[in-house]
Amino acid sequence: MLLVLPAFGLAGLLTSSCHPDADVQPTVTVPGSVLPANFPVPTYALETNPPTQQAFELGRTLFYDPQLSRTGEVSCGSCHQQFVAFANADHRVSHGVANRLGTRNAPALQNLRWKSNFFWDGGPKNLETLPLAPLTNPVEMDETLENVLRKLNADPDYPRRFTAVYGTSPIDSYQLLRALAQFTASLTSANSRYDHYVRQEAGGTLSASELSGKALFATKCATCHSTDLFTDGSFRNNGLDRSFAADSGRAHITRVASDLGLFKVPSLRNVARTAPYMHDGRFQTLVQVLDHYDQGVVDSPTLDPLLRQPSSQFGIALSAQEKSDLLAFLATLTDEQFIKDKRLAERQP
Amino acid sequence: MLFSKLSSLWLALAFTAITFTSCDKDDTTPADSVGGVDIEFDNVVGNSPLALNTGNYTTAAGDQFTVTTFNYYISNIRLTKADGTAYVQPDSYYLVSQADDASKHLSLKDVPVGDYTGITFTIGVDSTRNVSGAQTGALDPSNNMFWTWNSGYIFMKLEGTSPQASRGGLLFHIGGFQHPYNTIRTISPSFNGTTLMVRTDHSPEIHMQADVLKMFASPNQIRFANLSNSMGGATSVQVADNYSKSGMFTVAHIHAN
Numbered sequence: 001m002l003l004v005l006p007a008f009g010l011a012g013l014l015t016s017s018c019h020p021d022a023d024v025q026p027t028v029t030v031p032g033s034v035l036p037a038n039f040p041v042p043t044y045a046l047e048t049n050p051p052t053q054q055a056f057e058l059g060r061t062l063f064y065d066p067q068l069s070r071t072g073e074v075s076c077g078s079c080h081q082q083f084v085a086f087a088n089a090d091h092r093v094s095h096g097v098a099n100r101l102g103t104r105n106a107p108a109l110q111n112l113r114w115k116s117n118f119f120w121d122g123g124p125k126n127l128e129t130l131p132l133a134p135l136t137n138p139v140e141m142d143e144t145l146e147n148v149l150r151k152l153n154a155d156p157d158y159p160r161r162f163t164a165v166y167g168t169s170p171i172d173s174y175q176l177l178r179a180l181a182q183f184t185a186s187l188t189s190a191n192s193r194y195d196h197y198v199r200q201e202a203g204g205t206l207s208a209s210e211l212s213g214k215a216l217f218a219t220k221c222a223t224c225h226s227t228d229l230f231t232d233g234s235f236r237n238n239g240l241d242r243s244f245a246a247d248s249g250r251a252h253i254t255r256v257a258s259d260l261g262l263f264k265v266p267s268l269r270n271v272a273r274t275a276p277y278m279h280d281g282r283f284q285t286l287v288q289v290l291d292h293y294d295q296g297v298v299d300s301p302t303l304d305p306l307l308r309q310p311s312s313q314f315g316i317a318l319s320a321q322e323k324s325d326l327l328a329f330l331a332t333l334t335d336e337q338f339i340k341d342k343r344l345a346e347r348q349p
Numbered sequence: 350m351l352f353s354k355l356s357s358l359w360l361a362l363a364f365t366a367i368t369f370t371s372c373d374k375d376d377t378t379p380a381d382s383v384g385g386v387d388i389e390f391d392n393v394v395g396n397s398p399l400a401l402n403t404g405n406y407t408t409a410a411g412d413q414f415t416v417t418t419f420n421y422y423i424s425n426i427r428l429t430k431a432d433g434t435a436y437v438q439p440d441s442y443y444l445v446s447q448a449d450d451a452s453k454h455l456s457l458k459d460v461p462v463g464d465y466t467g468i469t470f471t472i473g474v475d476s477t478r479n480v481s482g483a484q485t486g487a488l489d490p491s492n493n494m495f496w497t498w499n500s501g502y503i504f505m506k507l508e509g510t511s512p513q514a515s516r517g518g519l520l521f522h523i524g525g526f527q528h529p530y531n532t533i534r535t536i537s538p539s540f541n542g543t544t545l546m547v548r549t550d551h552s553p554e555i556h557m558q559a560d561v562l563k564m565f566a567s568p569n570q571i572r573f574a575n576l577s578n579s580m581g582g583a584t585s586v587q588v589a590d591n592y593s594k595s596g597m598f599t600v601a602h603i604h605a606n
Contacts, residue, residue: 048482049482123500124497124498124500125479125500125501126480126481126500127482129482129490129495132495133497133498135497136497137498145491146491149491172491173483173485173490174483174485174489177482177483178482181482181483253499254527256529
């Protein structure tokens with residue numbers, strides 16, 4: 001702590017001297033402001049946007065505010081629900097304003113600080129500018145940045161709160177995006193039973209079946225779902241389809257044929273709670289997901305080489321016992337503390 | 350514990366040093382040895398000044414068109430001297446918008462006095478700033494020059510109409526910074542032998558001209574019947590090659606002032 005606290009304060013000073021973020025009170029009570037010991041170095045460093053209570057609370061209010069959508073119906077929290085690790089429960093694809101349907105499954109929001117790009121196709125490349133996409137997407141919040149800022153500046157409460165944090169008015173896009181990033185960067189899930197196990201903390205015991213699953217996971221899954229973030233952040237074609245007319249995936253961004261049908265490898269943290277699965281939400285259960293890898297992988301020119309077996313079969317062969325052990329292990333990645341953390345919930349009036 | 354405290358102290362010193370050096374840009378150049386440089390951008394279509402909405406124009410290939418929006422980024426301006434040394438403007442980002450006269454006038458301050466013989470700048474925005482976080486000024490996403498679904502700036506935006514276009518509209522949003530569809534272009538339009546003399550009491554002015562016709566002429570002839578809509582990708586690269594290789598941006602003249 002002696003080292004961490006002063007470094008925090010100085011990081012704040014450093015930033016404040018170059019940016020108009022006036023409030024630099026360091027605080028360690030903001031969720032996610034202490035980085036988990038078993039995680040790699042984050043992409044979005046703490047000192048990039050030093051967590052403060054006031055700015056975090058502002059971001060939290062914005063995250064749950066439906067005013068940000070054109071119709072006032074949809075907030076970020078509408079499709080990113082805390083009780084399912086900020087994924088969208090029971091929605092194959094998300095519902096935007098006027099009940100418009102999106103094209104992809106809303107991903108869990110967790111450990112975003114460690115990601116260098118976002119969405120299933122990696123289009124947005126910075127945590128701060130990411131919200132511009134759902135805000136302006138016609139099938140999501142369908143609003144313009146100009147209108148959002150107009151509404152915030154006309155609000156009875158926001159101008160005072162923004163000025164308290166950033167020192168200047170009116171509220172501009174910089175302040176809006178920095179405040180939202182205070183909240184989204186705070187969403188850190190690192191207190192599952194698995195985490196307690198690897199950090200050798202109290203409560204960190206795994207059963208025999210869970211340990212077998214863990215060993216299997218290391219040999220059969222961890223190339224892609226790597227590190228304690230449980231993703232290598234890469235884009236891969238995991239054999240869901242033979243053609244990609246419905247969604248070209250990563251190629252939508254890169255326009256490169258070799259990226260056709262590739263999608264971001266998702267983190268498996270809280271995976272037992274984030275159904276449905278895959279970019280289009282086609283699988284309802286983890287059993288279906290494991291069955292897909294065992295029996296359902298189909299070939300296409302961009303199929304990931306790891307899913308081509310020497311026997312010219314596709315996928316990852318799994319016995320019934322192995323599936324059962326893997327499911328047991330995956331359940332240890334559920335982080336009750338994260339999904340029940342009241343500091344991350346919508347503030348009740 | 351002692352180690353931690355010492356480390357904190359060193360961190361403090363290091364951060365303090367960074368703070369001062371990173372934000373105090375001009376500490377090496379005394380105020381009495383700098384001057385200003387103005388750069389004026391005149392957008393033209395061939396021999397005519399560009400008039401939004403009302404002007405009717407014809408490309409070299411014979412397609413007719415009007416322009417309703419014309420914006421572009423100019424960044425990373427660098428003034429070079431005959432001896433090869435250069436002044437590199439820090440935090441150098443400008444959005445030139447035909448609809449906003451003030452935006453066509455770039456005012457560079459704190460340029461070290463000297464005789465400059467050339468200019469280099471980027472049409473567009475460097476790759477770093479395409480993926481940086483929230484930004485202000487010319488790079489504020491409120492300027493509607495930022496792609497939200499695929500982070501990155503629209504480097505040059507031309508919208509308009511053409512009877513030859515399949516749906517009547519022209520929509521050229523040129524941008525993208527990643528291989529193989531990188532449209533960042535850096536050019537060095539010639540001063541044509543003139544010297545830009547920066548003095549403490551002289552603010553010379555460079556008159557740049559940007560000719561819209563050159564976007565569509567060479568080396569890649571654009572016919573609106575075939576291409577009227579480009580938002581990144583291979584067709585954007587074609588247009589970017591046109592505006593960098595065809596001399597779209599030229600120095601018309603330099604006022605010594």
